[in-house]
Amino acid sequence: MRIAIVTDAWEPQVNGVVRTLQSVRDVLEDHGHSVRVISPDLFRSLPCPTYPEIRLALASTGSVGALLEAFQPNAIHLATEGPLxxxxxxxxxxxxxxxxxxxxTQFPDYVSARSGVPAEWIWRYIRxxxxxxxxxxxxTPSIRQSLIDHKLPQVKHWGRGVDLGNFRxxxxxxxxxxxxxxxxxxxxxxxxxxxxxxxxxxTDHPGTRVVIGDGPARASLAARYPDARFLGAMFGEELASAYGTADVFVFPSRTDTFGLVMxxxxxxxxxxxxxxxxxxxxIVTPETGALDTDLTAAIAGALTRDRDACARYGRSFTWEASAAQFLHALCPIGEEAEAA
Incomplete structure (x- = not known):
């Protein structure tokens, strides 16, 4: 099967969207499918306002269409809501x-956090x-329900996976x-x-707070919180070693739809x-973590969980299953689309 994936998020960006698309593409290709990724690096681009690491492609309908026509895909997937x-x-x-x-991504909440624009205005664009x-x-079920609540009922499940060769x-x-x-x-x-x-x-739980990653807020946060350790970006086994060394993983985001890092x-x-x-x-079960409106309380609760149970649960997420769900959800061109 020839599958075209169009995305505004791609290398050299490092985020969950890019890693998901890369991982699923690799599995699909291993199974004999041909995948063509149409991404911003194929076009002239401009830095995104307030987020220059993201490039916005200056792509016309004709130029994108020419690439699609040349590939002759059996299915087309649009991964993001950007200009490409x-x-x-x-x-x-x-x-x-x-x-x-x-x-x-919870795009309405994401844009609202960065710009102050009311989230409901952005939902109009999403619809x-x-x-x-x-x-x-x-x-996830909660994201599917959120889309249904906003009058987008044609939702299908597409889970996420873990590179179990590295993260162990x-x-x-x-x-x-x-x-x-x-x-x-x-x-x-x-x-x-x-x-x-x-x-x-x-948060004020005793111990050490460690931040791994990079981004536009790193310098200001490092200056304001000198007791925290900012170690920069890590990948592969080095990142897995950092995960395993930590006593608890803290996920403070309120706008992610999944959170691969968890x-x-x-x-x-x-x-x-x-x-x-x-x-x-x-994602988080009572056996594998703690959720609380007080993040310090959530940290204290998570520290009591059994690490073997966490590892068993984490190993249940595979990219093979994710790729199979993605493939099943596609609509082959030339076949009449049935109701989702």
Whole structure:
């Protein structure tokens, strides 16, 4: 099967959307499918306002359509709600080609956090963008229900996975963390305002707060919270070692739809502390972490969880299953689309 994936989020960005698309693409290709990723690096682009690490492609409907026509896909998936996928959406509608979309991020809350624009204004755009989609792929029950509540009923499940070759128990302690005062409380991800990282840095549980990742807010947060350790970006086994060295993984975001870092941490045996919001409420179980409106209380609760139980649960998330769900949700071109 020839599958075209159009996305505004791609390398060199480091985030859950990119990692999900890369991982699913790799599995699909291993199974003999041909995957064509149409991404911003193929076009002239401009930095996104307030978020220059993200490039916005200057792509016309014709230029995107030419790439799709040349590939002759059997199915088209639009992964994001940015300008590149808007151009692809326009081409698909103009040529009567069915397509699927995905809801990776609580985009209304994300934009509201960065700009102050009311989230409901952004939901109007979300309804416009996803409305013609054959199916909207969403990762958790709460996100699916949120889309249904906002009059987008054509939702299908698309879960996430863990690279179990990297994220596992038994790795040596990370040298930058091994001798820190315990308990070590770890955050991994973008260091940006929408991740609500300051809520974690303000917690007062004894021990050491560690931040792994980079982003536009790193310098200011490091200056304001000198007791926290900012270790920069890590990948692969080095990141897995950091997960395993930590006593608890803290996920302060209120706007993520899933949170890959949570299941990576769990696969390394580290329990999760988070708010009881979309993402954590669908992933964290009473045996593998703690959810509380008081993040300090969530940390204290998570520290009592059994690490072996966390690792067993984390290993249940696989990219093979995720890729199979993605493939099943696609609408083959030339076949009449049935109701989602």
């Amino acid at each position: 996928c808007v151009a692809a959406r326009r081409w698909c509608l103009r040529h009567d080609r069915p397509f699927t979309t995905a809801y990776h 416009w963008f996803h409305g013609p989609s054959y199916a909207i792929l969403a990762s 128990v038994g790795l040596a302690p990370h040298p930058a963390m091994a001798d820190l005062p315990r308990p070590i409380q770890l955050y991994v991800g973008r260091v940006a305002v929408e991740k609500n990282l300051e809520a974690f840095l303000k 299941i990576e941490a769990l696969a390394c045996g580290t329990p999760v502390a988070a708010y009881p919001v979309t993402g954590p409420i669908d």
